[in-house]
Amino acid sequence: MQTDLIQEARRQAEICNACRYCEGYCSVFPSMHAGRAFSEGDITQLANLCHNCRGCYYACQYTAPHEFDLNLPKALAEVRRGSWEEFAWPQPLARRFHSHGSAIAVVLTIGFALMFWAIRSIGSSGEGFYAVLSHSAMVAIFLPAFLLPLFSLGIGLRRYWRHVGGGRLDLSSIGRAVGKAAKMKDLAAGHGEGCNFEDEDRFSHARRHIHQAIMYGFLLCFAATTAGTVLHYGLNLAAPYGLWSLPKILGIPGGILLTLGCAAMAMLKQRSNRDLGDAGAWGGEMGFVLLLGFTGFSGLALYVLGGTVMAAPVLALHLGAVLTLFVLTPFTKMAHGFYRLAALVRDAQRTL
């Protein structure tokens, strides 16, 4: 862990702990105020609990130009990214994609090229998009591209759990954490009016709602793919599926939510003050949001253009994006959802 970032966050947390005015805002402060001294693990846990709503920054008497120079959302954001990089496995991939959108673009380009190459050289067998690339070829590419990042993420989360002193996993803590994440409670402030993201101290639900659109959009798309897999293997029903089939009923709204959500998030981020977050990760975060949005958008395009001559190139673009998203999950902002959930579980263990 980068000791200077930890030390700065600790300096600020010690000031917060003597003040406590913000304890009504989110999960960070009750957790912080439970102790008097902050270990590296404590700071890492607080950092991953923080949703960067910025409510505490605008309420703070001690922000610059005050000599205490508090900017807790920024300090925690920097520790947070540092923790993801520290815990990621394998390490050579850990420290590039969080901060560099261009690195994500390079992988995406490779993903596109790989899919175009696969379509040309492996070819087709079947209907719909299997007429472009066979099902077995897709499985051969995506099964490892799905499982390996999950394995990698598992290692990272395990390291996190040990670092923050998490206990044995229990259902009630997990349940409480999932409940908080499902409602994105920590982006609503204690009074339920939202966060201070895009217009200084004005409370708004914009970021919370946009984030919900992205999260639920992604989950719907993921559910659609799962439903397709079940239909394929379980019921022996191969794609293409009709409009009223489960993959489409889940996938189309999911794709729309994901696309619109990411577009809105990209715009919202432009309006926010970069200095209240991890300014060094700006490019990587933006690259990730655009990648996620493009994945949804290309999926919708594939649905619209599936029967046309555009099917092959659009399929290549969509699959290239999905491949990139999956492969880079442990090394991009995508990882934050998993760490955040782990932090919420840990926090629930503290209070239950």
Added chain:
Amino acid sequence: MTDYDIVVIGGGNAALCAAMTAAEAGARVLVLEAAPKAYRGGNSRHTRNFRCMHKGPLGPLVDDYSEEEYLADLLKVTGGKTDRTLAQLAIRGSEECLPWMQAHGVHFQPSLSGTLSLARTNAFFMGGGKSLVNAYYRTAEKLGVDVFYDAPVEHLELEGDKITRVDYSHDGQAHSVTPKAVVVASGGFQADIDWLTRAWGPAARNFLIRGTPFNRGVVLADLLAQGVESEGDADQCHAVAIDGRAPKYDGGIVTRLDCVPFSIVVNKEAERFYDEGEDVWPKRYAIWGRLIAAQPDQVGYVIIDAKSLDLFMPSVFPPLKADSLEELAGKLDLPAEKLVQTVGEFNAACGDTSGFHPTELDNIATTGLTPPKTNWARPITEPPYYGYSLRTGVTFTYLGLKVDETAQCRTAHGPVRNLWAAGETMAGSILGQGYLAGFGMTIGTVFGRIAGQEAATYAN
């Protein structure tokens, strides 16, 4: 330049309450805030709660807090030095203020950890006073109030019984404005150390100012010089004992130390001078500012041992730590031999400590010691030993403008027809001495609203 009906001088709670009320009554309002935007809000920025009378649960407040009990609490801390009419106006007005505050954007929360004793009497702002100030600026803007930051007022021209001109600077340039009415809500004069020194003597040079450096009393001095009547004594103020390492200005809440009841406090000669365990800390913190001010060099030293370290809210600066009292004396620059002797005498005067209870008066007292320690008296024997220096931290001064029940100011010849005052700049009428937690915000809110209403009525 727009013609303003009302100019409000100041940018804290009282000023904004006046501005919003006047704007809602249809007046064109200009707020002149001396501080830059980042430091707007005066001392309100550092506040955290509002003392509120109520019958039955109200907002975050539990049970009841009657007018009689509230007034009795005030009389106790002020020793009766209060204008009873104005005090009752503030107390009675507080109840309807709470929903009004919510309607103007303030969010409350249950009382903060470490302040549970206030759950019945004080409503805490979620995020503290700066979030209240932020909400009020947002609401005021929506109501069409104009706000100039970096706009200190230098002079009000009093002609006969009216203010005819307000001179201020903005962006480094001199400006004047001629409103129909003026509300002064620009606080006390505590940030002007020279003025404090004239009132207190040279001791004031060693005081720390807990709040905004912008409350220099310029408007107050200007009005007093023109014969506007004052109330309160220049040497009365809300002062508490704070961490001696706090910044000269603006240290705010985090510089407080809650460890006095579990300690002994000595002066620079390493001698005790007051009963550290007289009462629970929320009832005693406001007298320690004066106690420290009366000591040589206006400094005190808190001495505790390892067993007391976790009994109080964490301090913003870590305590000095030593394995022996001699070593601690060295770090605190105290005479070591004398400190050892003082602690020894204290320890010898302690008795059975088995009934020790950190959050209640436990009557664990010394015997035969002068001054005694009447509660929480446990011997200081367990290393490591910890020490803090204490200095007098001034929150606000009580010398201010004399007002009537309509918050109107006056000269010897009668009322100034278009001048009202609210907040700390007139709080001295109600707080002759002492302080009641959360009462400053009550005075500011109640009289801010009265002043805004009266000024708007006059202007219309």
